Amino acid sequence: MSFQGFTNEDFNVFTIDGLEPRMEALIKHVRPKLEWLGGEIAPYLSAVTGEEMFPHVAKHARRTVNPPNDTWFVH
Secondary structure, rough: OOOOOOOOHHHHHHHOOOOHHHHHHHHHHHHHHHHHHHHHHHHHHHHHOOOOOOOEEEOOOOOOOOOOOOOOOEE
């Protein structure tokens, strides 16, 4: 995957009503981009900090009712 940036379609995911439809759109449109970014940034952060970095993209797995208002990845 070549990251071309985030699109309006990516941000429009957060306007979808309902947990399941929003999560499906997040998984399809946004999560792959965050995973790619995490993989690209990890080696740089590892070099700067001297610590191995492991990117993690939010899965929002414990949600049962309310759809997420945002999502993220961390190292």
